[in-house]
Amino acid sequence: MTVEGTAQRKNTRGSSKRTAAKKATPAKKASPAQDRNSGRTEQAEQDQLVQLLTPEGERVEHPDYSIDLSPDELRGLYRDMVLTRKFDAEATTLQRQGELGLWASLLGQEAAQIGSGRALRDDDYVFPTYREHGVAWCRGVDPTNLLGMFRGVNHGGWDPNTNNFHLYTIVIGSQTLHATGYAMGVQKDGADSAVIAYFGDGASSQGDVAESFTFSAVYNAPVVFFCQNNQWAISEPTEKQTRVPLYQRARGFGFPGVRVDGNDVLACLAVTRAALERARTGQGPMLIEAFTYRMGAHTTSDDPTKYRADEEREAWEAKDPILRLRTYLESEGIVDEAYLASIDKESDALGKRVRDAVRAMPDPDDMAIFENVYADGHALVDEERAQFAAYQASFVDADAAAEGN
C-alpha cells in the first residue's frame, strides 16, 4: 500500500549520482533579471514549478524529475491522502465540539506532506513543525498521539525515536537547526540516512532558518529543507516575508533549491526522493519549496475572512491534490468504484477510532507537573512535589472529614 518498498528504494539509489548531479541545478533555470521585473507573477510560478500531474489529472513529464510508480504505490498515495484529510477533518470537528483546545489543519497540503513523507526511508529522521499530520501518518505515528498536545494533556505525545519523527515544534523555525545538527551527527557517524526539516513560508524569515542554511551548507550536512509555502503566515502573505521566490534563497547559501507543485503528490515524491538521495550521497543540503495553499484557517482560533478573499481559496480549490490524483487513477483504470468505496469505509472507521480515542483520553495526573523536569532529578523539584502533594492531600482530608460528618 505504501511506496516504501525496498525495490523502489534501490532503484532510486542506483541511479542517484547521475540524476542528482543533473538535478542539482534547477534553480539556474530561473533568470534573476526576469524575476525582478515580473515579480511574483502567476506565470513565473508556473514556469518554475516541477509538476508531474496537472490540476486536471494529466500525467506530464519533467526533464529532471521522473517517477515510475506501480499501481499499488499509486493507490497507496491516494489512500494516504484521503485518510490524512479525514483525520484532519475529524480533529477540526473535535475542536468545535470542545474536545480539543486548538487544531492546526493541514487541509490542502496533503500532497506536499504525503509526497515528501513517502520519499523517506525508515532510518531517515524528520523534524516537523506543528502541522505535519500527513508526514506523521507516513512515519507510522498513531494519529491519536498527535492530539494530546492540542487537547492539552501533554506537550508531545510520542517517543520521537520510535518512528524517527521528532516532536512538533511551535516556536517557528527552531527545528531547522535541530535538523541540521542531527544531520551533522549522522554525517559524523558515517551513516547514510538523511534528515528532513519542515517549516513554513513565514518561518523562512526567522534567523534560525538562515542559520540552519549556513550551517548545513558549511558542513555539507545531509539535510533536506522542506518549506511548505502555503501562501500565508496567519494573516501575512508570503510577500511580507520575501521578495524572491523562496526556493531561490538556497543559492545564496551555496546549495540548490527547487520549487515543486505542492499539490502534486507525484512531483513532491520525486523531488524529495532526489533531494534525500543527494544528501545520502554526500552532496549536502537542498531546499524544496512546495508551492501549495492552506485551504482552512491558520488554526481553529483564526478567522481568515479578515484578511483574504474567497476567490483566492476558490482558485486553489481547482488544484485540489486528492481530486487530481483520483482523476488520473480513474482515467488509467488503476482504481474502480469498489476500491474507492473501500477507502471511504476505511476513512469512516479511522474517523470513529480517532473520535473514540480522544473522548477517552484522560486528563493527566496532577503530579505530572513535576515529572521529567530533569533527567537526573533536582532537589527543588522534589521539595515542591512533596509540598504540592501535601497541599492536595489536605483537600482530600477535608472532603473525607466533611463526608464523615
Next chain:
Amino acid sequence: MAVFEKITIAKAINESLRASMEADPKVLVMGEDVGKLGGVFRVTDGLQKDFGDDRVIDTPLAESGIVGTAIGMALRGYRPVVEIQFDGFVFPAYDQIVTQLAKMHARALGKVKVPVVIRIPYAGGIGAVEHHSESPEALFAHVAGLKIVTPSNSSDAYWMLQQAIAGDDPVIYFEPKRRYHDKSRLDTESIPDPLHKARIAQSGADLTLAAYGPMVKVCLDVAKVASEEGKSVEVVDLRSLSPIDFDTVQSSVEKTGRLVVVHEAPVFFGAGAEIAARITERCFYHLEAPVLRVGGFHSPYPPSRLEDEYLPGLDRVLDAVDRALAY
C-alpha cells in the same frame, strides 16, 4: 476626550495606541499580524485602517528582526511600539533586547535614546498550547536598562501604555492576556498615577497581598473571601516590576505586619524573591511572619489541562494567607 464607562483591557490598549499615535506622528506600531488582522487578540484592530501601513507595520516573522529594526528606528527618532505575539516567542528577540536595547543608552554616554516599547501578552489561564502561557518577567527585570510594567485594569492599561510610549527608556509592557476581555472603568480625565507607582487596590489591616497583572484579580477575590472569614486583607497592585515601588509595599506591611507575594511565574528566582528580601530588610521589626510567596513551580508551564493546578488560585493564596496569619 470621552470618559468611557466600562471597557475591556484589550480595547483600552487599543484606545491608548490610538491616542499615542494621534499625539505623536513618530509613534509606530510593529509586529506580526498587527495590520489587517488587528493582531491575534485584536488589540491593534482598526489602527492600520486609520493610520496606514506606514505606521502600523506588518513585519516578517522574525522577532529578532522586529526588535532589532525597532531599535534602529528609535535611533532615527521614531517611537516604535512592538507587539510580540505571545510570551514564549519573545526569545528569538531576547538577544536584541538584552544585549542591545537595554544597554545602548549607557554605552553611548547617555547621548542616544532608544524609546522602544515592547508589548507582550503574557501568563496563562487561557487553555493554550505550549509557549503561549509563560511569565518571563523576571528574566527581563534582571536586566538593567529596561523598565517593566504590567497593568491589571483598563484605566492602567490605557494610561501606562501612553506613559511608556512617551518616556525615553525601553519599556517591556506585559499584558495579562487572560484579563483582556475583563471590563473595568476607564477614566480618561483624572490625572493618572505615575508609571512606576504601586496602588492599594483594596485596603485591609491584617495582611498584605502584593501582586501584579493577572494575579491582582485573584488577590481581590481572596480579600473578599478572607473578609467573610473575618480577616482583613490589603491588596497592593505593584503595576511596575522595574523599578518596584517598595515604599508603598513597605507602608502597607508596616501597617499589617504580614506579606504574601503572589505571581504566576515560578517562585524560584522570581519577583517574589526580590520583594521578600527587600521588605524583610526594610520591615524586619514590623513583620509578624516570614514573607511568603505563592507562584508557579520549578517546572515547564504544564499542558493546559493542568494549568488550574499550576496557577495560583483562590485556594492556594488563601492557604498562604492562613499560614502567614498562623505565625
